[in-house]
Amino acid sequence: MYRSGLTELEVVLAVAKRRGFRAAATDLNMSTTAVSNAVAGLEARLGTRLFHRTTRSVSLTEAGQRFIEQIEPAVADIQQAMQNLHEDPARPTGTLRINSSLGAALMVFQPILLKFLNRYPGMTVDIVTEGKMVDIIAEGFDAGLRQGTRVPRDMIRVPITPNIQRVVVGSTDYFSTHPEPDAPEDLADHACIRARLPGGESSPWAFIRDEQTFTLDVLGPLVLDAPQLMVEAVRQGVGLAQVPQWYVQEDLEEGRLIQVLAPFTPDAPGLSLYYAGHRHIPPGLRSLIDLIHEQAGHFSF
Structure with a gap:
């Protein structure tokens, strides 16, 4: 019945x-x-x-x-409260849903998410990666993962990484036929691989001069929405790209790629986890936050 x-x-x-x-x-x-x-x-x-x-x-x-x-938020809170009665806070179980950009998910996958799963085997992490920002409450996510400057103001932000080093890089093959740029304005003579913003337009490149930041609309043969594709295009000699150094650190160390315009390239904002402050924090999310605090200071991107 x-x-x-x-x-x-x-x-x-x-x-x-x-x-x-x-x-x-x-x-x-x-x-x-x-x-x-x-x-x-x-x-x-x-x-x-x-x-x-x-x-x-x-x-x-x-x-x-x-x-x-x-009723939806209230029912969710009651369901969570009933579940919490049967949960050991030290051993959370269930599913943690996170909305993230692909790049952010890749950066924290090994140092945070894999460690979280190893520590809490009763948890499942369900990650949805997309470029555009979504309403994590309306879409049923427990938390989001983005650059700190993109976190909505009504959310509680948990910083994960310090600022992220950006680099402009090109392959040795590319520079065998093109001179290295000495200033951002020299990029007008280079093929630049651009990132596509969530709205569809291509992203300008960020630079700094005399402690003042500015952006430059560069041109080139490729606009891509995945940083891995941008790096692969650079490796193949298609052109230059501005990407987080994390993606190309090994290529730089082994001499496959060359960094240029280093004095003009500013850092990007660090990554943050964020969640709604007016809702009950499930044990799994609390455990993830505690792990992030535990790892504070151990990141270098």
């Missing part, structure tokens, strides 16, 4: 998320009839229809949308 109370609200949330009774029933391990009856019963008590129903689709009414927005 169907249980009323919190489960009833969980059913409504599942139907809204899956936009269908059958899919929600599968997620909840309930029959479709039980799910339908739960929604109908709640609508009857509220005196308001929450869903538009047709033979082909299920969608929220305006009142249903408002209801979902109000």
Whole structure:
């Protein structure tokens, strides 16, 4: 028999998320009839229809949308509180969902995330990488991972790394046919590999002169949205790129790539983990934060 109370609200949330009774029933391990009856019963008590129903689709009414927005955070907090009663804070379990840029995830993967998984084998880390910023609360993430300057102001920020060294690099093959630039303005005579910003436009390169930072719109044959691809293009002699030194440290040490314009290249902001301050912090996220604090000062990018 169907249980009323919190489960009833969980059913409504599942139907809204899956936009269908059958899919929600599968997620909840309930029959479709039980799910339908739960929604109908709640609508009857509220005196308001929450869903538009047709033979082909299920969608929220305006009142249903408002209801979902109000109850979703509260239900999540209650579910977490119930789970916490059965969890050992020293041995967290469950799934930690993190939204990150690809570059940020790569930088912290070995020194933070792998260490976290080794220390807490009951945890699963689910990372979604994308260039654009998202609302981590609305998208169901526990935390985000970005450069500190990109963290929304209403979030709590946990610094992970100091500022990240940027470099302008080219391959030995490229410089065998092109002179090394002596100043940023010389890049007008070079092929530059640019990064694509989340909005679609190419990113300008950052420089510093007389303690004043400025940007320069460079030109070149490639615009890419993954730093690994940019580095590979540089290795193949396509042109120059401005990237975090972390990506090319081994190439520089072994002489495959050459750094130029070092006096003009400023550091990039360091990475930070961030999360919503008004919500309960699950044990897994708390343990990750503690690990980040433990590793403070051990990073050099």
